[in-house]
Amino acid sequence: MVRPFVKLSLLLLIALQLVAWQTAAAQAKSPAESMxxxxxxxxxxxxxxQRSETIVAFDAPERRDWHNIPKDDRKGVEFGxxxxxxxxxxxxxxxxALSDDGYAKALKIMALENNLRxxxxxxxxxxxxxxxxxxxTIFGEPGDKGTWGWSFEGHHFSQNLVVRDGKVVGDTPSFWGANPATVKIFVxxxxxxGTRTLAQEEQLAFDLLASLDASQRAVAxxxxxxxxxxxxxxQPEPPRAAPEGIQASKLSAAQREKLAALLATYCSNLAPELATARLAEIEAAGAERVHFAWLGAAEPGVGHAYRVQGPTFLLELVNIQSDPAGNPANHIHSVWRSLHHDFGVATAAK
Incomplete structure (x- = not known):
């Protein structure tokens, strides 16, 4: 029998642990103050x-013009x-905006452009x-009052943040990609x-899939x-389709731990306070209502994908494309989108 969710779920425990891991320096300023x-x-x-290239009006359409592809023309000032x-x-x-791990992943994603070249x-x-x-890009005027935002974006990486009256009110879309997903040739x-930039983001989902019994897998x-x-x-708006796959309430306690660990991996790419807020939002909306869906092969090296969706968010990972050397399914796209405040735009709960 599947045990019901307890009031203090693993997600909330992870969130509390993230807070505990903050250093004294990090605790001195909130993410909004640091940003x-x-x-x-x-x-x-x-x-x-350079400032004229960098600063864009907060309400300009460019603020929600994002993409993970290597576009010829992008808003903002170029890092190079x-x-x-x-x-x-x-x-x-x-x-x-990022944790130590998240920042290290971001730099690896940027460095992988050398491999692609x-x-x-x-x-x-x-x-x-x-x-x-x-x-x-900076949208509006940074300050303690009013609303402003910023983005850091390029191939396989897009982070979009919004601050309102000294509080972060938007941290999505958040895109993380890797090509090659597993580095096979040194450049x-x-x-x-051997580097797998998004190792846990992929492996934990494989682990969860492998733990499902036949009846659970038929649904997932x-x-x-x-x-x-x-x-x-x-797209400026996240997909709004109904969730697919198996609901968390139909998973065993051990399987729910795997699902919680997967969500925490993505959230912990952010600064601890932001990660905690994301996990707490999932908890408040009902962690038992989260769905896990799998598409494609059940082993690495063959095209596969998954979707995790709850009342407040949508997470997707796809690994189907080959790397430059022709190794199949060695090119990851993953994205986390808020269903309530993507780009800091408030959307009524469904």
């Missing part, structure tokens, strides 16, 4: 021409156009691959061979073939 200080310092370090001191200030802004050097018409081709400037597996990509890439 405001970092954004102010970044803007102060720019030339007038900044000098060394300005780059440090830009990275300090990124660091203000080397792997595609003989490919006609290949996109420009450059670990410094990421863009920083100068890229991660070491919603397609024998993985989709070509996640739903709604680059």
């Amino acid at each position: 405001t200080a970092a954004a102010t310092a970044f803007l102060a370090g720019l030339s007038p021409e 156009e900044l000098d060394a001191d300005q780059q440090k200030l830009a990275l300090a802004l990124l660091r203000s 080397e792997g595609e050097k003989n490919l006609q018409g290949a996109p420009l691959r450059d670990p410094e081709r990421y863009y920083i 100068e400037g890229g991660p070491e061979v 597996v919603v397609a024998d073939t993985a989709p070509a990509d996640y739903r709604g890439p680059g």
Whole structure:
């Protein structure tokens, strides 16, 4: 028999642990205070021409124009156009939103552009691959009062934050990708061979799938073939389809722990206070209402995908594309979207 969820679920316990892991320095400032200080310092370090590239009105349509592909034209100032001191200030802004692990993953994702450039050097018409081709944009005026936001975006990485009256009110869309998902050939400037930048994001879902019995798997597996990509890439609104797969309330206690660990992995890419807020929101809306759906193969190296959806969020991971060397299913796209405040835009609960 499946035991019911207890009042203090594993998600909330993880959230409390994230708070406990914060250092004294991190506790001295809230994420919003850290972002405001970092954004102010970044803007102060720019030339007038660079500031004009960087600052966009908060209500401009560009704020919700995002994508994970290697676009030719993006909003904001390019990281590669900044000098060394300005780059440090830009990275300090990124660091203000992320945990140590999340920040390390972000730098690995950027470094993987070196692998792509080397792997595609003989490919006609290949996109420009450059670990410094990421863009920083400030929307509105950073401050303790009013609403402002910022984004850090490029190929396989897009973070979008909104601050209102000294509180972070939006931290999605949050896109994390990796190509190659597992590094098989060393390239100068890229991660070491064997590096799996998004290892836990993928492996924990495999572990959960493997733990399901036949009847549970019949509900959880919603397609024998993985989709070509996640739903709604680059769209200003998250997909609104009903959740698919098996509901958390139908999982055993051990299986729910695996699902909670998967969600915590994504949330813990953020600064601890932001991670805690995400997990607490899931808990408040009913962790037992979260659904887990699997699509495609049940083993690595063959196209696979999963979707995790609750009343407040949608998480998707797809690994179907080959890496530059032709290794199949070695190219991850993953995205977390809020169903209530994507881009900091409040949406009525469904």
